[in-house]
Each structure stands twice: as structure tokens, then as C-alpha cells.
Amino acid sequence: MSGGLNVTALAVFCAFFLLVTVLGFFAANWRRGDLSQIGEWGLAGRRFGTLITWFLIGGDFYTAYTVIAVPAAVFGAGAAGFFALPYTILVYPFVFLTMPRLWNVAKKHDFVTPADFVQGRYGNRTLALVIAITGILATLPYIALQLVGMQVVIGAMGVGGSGLARDLPLIIAFIILAAYTYTSGLRAPAMIAFVKDIMIYLTVIVAVIVIPMKLGGFGHIFSAAQAAFDARPATAPKGAVILPPGGAWAFSTLALGSALAAFLYPHTITSVLASAKGNVVRRNAALLPAYTFLLGLIALLGFMAIAAGIKPSTPSMAIPALFLAMFPSWFVGFAFAAIAISALVPAAIMSIAAANLWTRNIYKAYLNPGATPQQESRHAKNVSLLVKIFALGFIVFLPTQYAINLQLLGGVWILQTFPTVICGLYTRWFHHTALTIGWLIAMALGTFAAFARGLTALYPLHLGGFSAVAYIAVEALVVNLVVAAILTPVFDRAGIKRGRDVTAADHYEDPPAPGTVIPTTPLGEPAAV
Amino acid sequence: MRSPQTRPKRRGWNWLLLLPFLGLLFPVTYAHAEPALFGLPFFYWYQFAWVIGSAIITGLVFAVTR
Numbered sequence: 001m002s003g004g005l006n007v008t009a010l011a012v013f014c015a016f017f018l019l020v021t022v023l024g025f026f027a028a029n030w031r032r033g034d035l036s037q038i039g040e041w042g043l044a045g046r047r048f049g050t051l052i053t054w055f056l057i058g059g060d061f062y063t064a065y066t067v068i069a070v071p072a073a074v075f076g077a078g079a080a081g082f083f084a085l086p087y088t089i090l091v092y093p094f095v096f097l098t099m100p101r102l103w104n105v106a107k108k109h110d111f112v113t114p115a116d117f118v119q120g121r122y123g124n125r126t127l128a129l130v131i132a133i134t135g136i137l138a139t140l141p142y143i144a145l146q147l148v149g150m151q152v153v154i155g156a157m158g159v160g161g162s163g164l165a166r167d168l169p170l171i172i173a174f175i176i177l178a179a180y181t182y183t184s185g186l187r188a189p190a191m192i193a194f195v196k197d198i199m200i201y202l203t204v205i206v207a208v209i210v211i212p213m214k215l216g217g218f219g220h221i222f223s224a225a226q227a228a229f230d231a232r233p234a235t236a237p238k239g240a241v242i243l244p245p246g247g248a249w250a251f252s253t254l255a256l257g258s259a260l261a262a263f264l265y266p267h268t269i270t271s272v273l274a275s276a277k278g279n280v281v282r283r284n285a286a287l288l289p290a291y292t293f294l295l296g297l298i299a300l301l302g303f304m305a306i307a308a309g310i311k312p313s314t315p316s317m318a319i320p321a322l323f324l325a326m327f328p329s330w331f332v333g334f335a336f337a338a339i340a341i342s343a344l345v346p347a348a349i350m351s352i353a354a355a356n357l358w359t360r361n362i363y364k365a366y367l368n369p370g371a372t373p374q375q376e377s378r379h380a381k382n383v384s385l386l387v388k389i390f391a392l393g394f395i396v397f398l399p400t401q402y403a404i405n406l407q408l409l410g411g412v413w414i415l416q417t418f419p420t421v422i423c424g425l426y427t428r429w430f431h432h433t434a435l436t437i438g439w440l441i442a443m444a445l446g447t448f449a450a451f452a453r454g455l456t457a458l459y460p461l462h463l464g465g466f467s468a469v470a471y472i473a474v475e476a477l478v479v480n481l482v483v484a485a486i487l488t489p490v491f492d493r494a495g496i497k498r499g500r501d502v503t504a505a506d507h508y509e510d511p512p513a514p515g516t517v518i519p520t521t522p523l524g525e526p527a528a529v
Numbered sequence: 530m531r532s533p534q535t536r537p538k539r540r541g542w543n544w545l546l547l548l549p550f551l552g553l554l555f556p557v558t559y560a561h562a563e564p565a566l567f568g569l570p571f572f573y574w575y576q577f578a579w580v581i582g583s584a585i586i587t588g589l590v591f592a593v594t595r
Contacts, residue, residue, distance in 0.1 A: 079560070085576045086553040089583045093546035096587050218568030242572050243560040252554045279595060286588035293580045300573070 012333025024180030041185035059193030064149030064343035074302025086255035096285035100278030123499020132361035141406035156320035199338035224307035253471035266353035438484035446476035
């Protein structure tokens, strides 16, 4: 890459950034609501229809870090990095089945966060607190990683220097982001998501048409990639164009574990709860794979970078470097703006989700139980600022690798809320103390396993004659479920009292269409087991 | 349990949603180079085909159970 400042790219970049800034502040007036209420600020009043939800979840789930990290993984390892595609395919059948239930029960009881649901379902403060803390812990490094995505493209345009000068553009971008999230709440990222997604689609479609033409077609790209993998020194990790049989368990457990974890993150749940009804979520489960197709194309860019002979300083730089090598400056500016704006949408939603969790499940539950809705909303706004300042500090003052490692751990941690949250949507069979202990053991084991492997996602298992290298999050989840299942009858027999379940079986179902006569049912009956 | 008349949904269709999991979670069955399509090895275009297949299945289940 050339060392100098890419003025054309930077000008185009800044113009688009300015556009979304104006949109972000304007969003406060969009579908006006009383933003001093947490449900309005933090969930935009649960009024988003199919189209807005499509853009919002698309903008929230396919982040800047994804756009950088997925092709970087393919660039580094080839086929093994492609698990992102089955992951983002399998997530939607799962969303289709589970998330409308969560939406219905949340609407019925005015739950804003997953931990609100856990409190209502199990009637246990400790378990709700545990779920809230896990959510916050998993989200903070994720916000920090969005900054990494931004940092990469800003750096690739030649904006550099040392110390504060290097970080200044990032700090400015984040102050702007913090300001409009504060004033507009979830409406800001929803509106910006429109611009972001259209820009990303354009960028990727142009890239997958133009770059293969320049490189002599996909057949040539793949043979060049295989040749490059073969030429790597024996000491380097081997890559492959076709997944070797030994990598199968890692591939499928990473895909499955990530798919099950994706909609346990507070920010994705926030996007789901902001939709207007359960069928909006279901319809989107069929429409969102359009983004998955796009992600697959983005992943292929990793092979194109190999075939183009890109030699990036770090794998994260592979895609920005490929764009710089292949496109005129003005398009590079457009593409980089698309990536940077991709960072803004999830970062805003993540900070809102983390702030909701803190406010509802720690501040209101423990510190100020008498908080009025206005106090809640004001508190959440302030915490959303704090969360972003924290994430910024993390990136500016600590090595980037810390954020990457923590986000990897975050994925392991968040999946450990599965038994409580997802199983809880279907059954009250599990005892809350059994779930808490299962969570604790799985969190400890998962963290330990990740550290034991030098902070990588995979841990080799040996059970009798069977051995496999698999995703730590899934291994820990199995332990989690087994512990919770064994301890549930133990605690019930020991007579440890269960909390009160405020939900009933029909709260999880779609409300009947207006005019439908339904048989009356007794209220407060425990949910079906 | 609620009376079944409340929501006359055909829940059996939900089983179709297992197909993408069966199709994708056993990569040994599709980790091949051939047959390639437009220069894309089978391993890749098979997965891309499932993006569309899974969307169609989910859309179908939505249409018949709504």
C-alpha cells in the first residue's frame, strides 16, 4: 500500500459520513414518540414493520467487524473460515422458531431485555442478574471491535501518524455516534441502516463482478489460492480451498454454536423486540438470508485477495488492501465509508442494548427499585454514553488483540445463557438454581479451555475412542445442559422453592387476530412443561 | 395445555426447518472440489445453494403456518 494520504477516497468517505450524521439526528423526529420512556428510546416503541426490521437486523447482525474478519479468516485459512456461511444460514430457521415466542411474551409483559424475561419467567433475581451480566460482558468487546473495523479503513486511506493523531478520526466518529444515539435512541441506527445496507450491497456486488473479471474468473482465483496455500512454509498454519476431513467438527460446531448464540446477544434481541409483531420476525427469517448471500460473497473476497497477491500487514487489512489495489480512489472512498458506517449501526444498537440491560436489570432491580420510567430512560441514555467511552478507551489504550480475544470469549459466554433463555421459552422444567450452577460451571470451563488453548475458539476433546476438535462454546453448552438437567430434580427434591412465573402458555403464542372468538382460559396457570 | 382450536396452526411443517441443519452440519458430505460451477468448487456453490434453499423452506413454512 502507498504511504500517502488518499485525498479523493477521504473526501468521498467524509461526505457519506456527514450524510449519516445528519440522518442520525433527524431520526429523533421519525415516527415521533416520547423519548423520555425507555420503551421509546430503547425499542423505538416496538413499531417497526417488515422492511425496517429487515434493514435493522441486517445492519445489526452483519457488522463492520464481520465485513473485515470473515474474508480475513478465509484469506488466512481458506475453507475453514467459511463456516460463517452455514452459521448465517442456520441462524434463521432458529430465529423463525424461537424469536416470535420471545417477542410475544416480551410484548405481553413489557420486557425490554432478555434478563427481564428471565426475571418474569423464573421469578429469581440472581438468575436474571447472571443473564444481564453475561449479556453486558459479551457486548462490550463487540462494540470495541466495531471500532477496529473503522480503524482499519481509516488507516487504509493513509490517515495516520502517532499517538492521538492516529486515533483522532476514530474519536470524532464516536463522539458523533454517541451524540445521536443519545438524542434519537434506536431510531438513529434504524434510519442509518438503510443507507449502510444499500452502500454495502452496491460495494459487494461491484466487487464480485469486477474483481473476478480482472483476476481471470473464479476457476483461476481458486487454483491460485490453492497454490498460495501449498507454497506457505510448513511452520505456518495450513490453509485449504476444500475443507479437510479433520476440520469437519470444528467447522460444524463453529457454525452451529455461532448460530445458536447469535440471537442471545442483547443487541440482536433488541432488534427483534423493536419489531411490530411476531409475524414481522417470521417473515424476516425468510428474507434476511439475502444478507447471508452477501456475506458469502464477502467471504469469497478473501480468496480474491490471495489470488491478487495482496500482502497485508495484518489479515484484517486484506480486504481494504484488495480494494485499494483494484478500484479507483472515489470507489475506494465509497466502499470504505460503507464499512465504517457498518460499524456505526451495530455499535449504536449494542450500546443501547447494554444500557437497557444495565438500567433494567441492575440499576432498577438493585440500586433504585423505585425508578420512574423517565429516570430509567435518562439513566439508560447516560449509560449508553459510558459504554461507548469505555469501548473507545479499550481500543485507544490497549492492544487490538485484547478486544478480539474478549469478543471470542464473549461468544463462548453468551451461548451459556441458552438453557435459561431459549429453553425457558418452551419449558419451566429447569430449576433456577440448577440453571445458575450450570451457567457458572460452563462459564468457568469455557473460559479455562479458551485460555488453555492460547485464546483460540477450538478445544480438542477425547472421549474414549472418540476425539474431535470442536468449538469451545458448544462443548461448554453440553456441560451446561447436563449439569442443569441433573441438578433440577436434586433441588426440587431438596425443597428449594421456585420463584413465581408471571407468564402463561398463551403469552408465547401470537395474540388472536381482532374479531376472533377464543375460549376463555384461566390466568396465571403455569406454562406447559 | 391450551385448547387446540385457539391457534389452528399446522405445526408439523416446522420439521422442514431441520433440513438446512442436516444439509450443512456434515461438511464431510460436501467438502469436494467437483463438480464445480462457474469456477466455484462444489463446497462453495453447495453452501450458496443452501442460502436460497433455506430461505425458500422458511418462507414456505411461514406461508402454510401463518
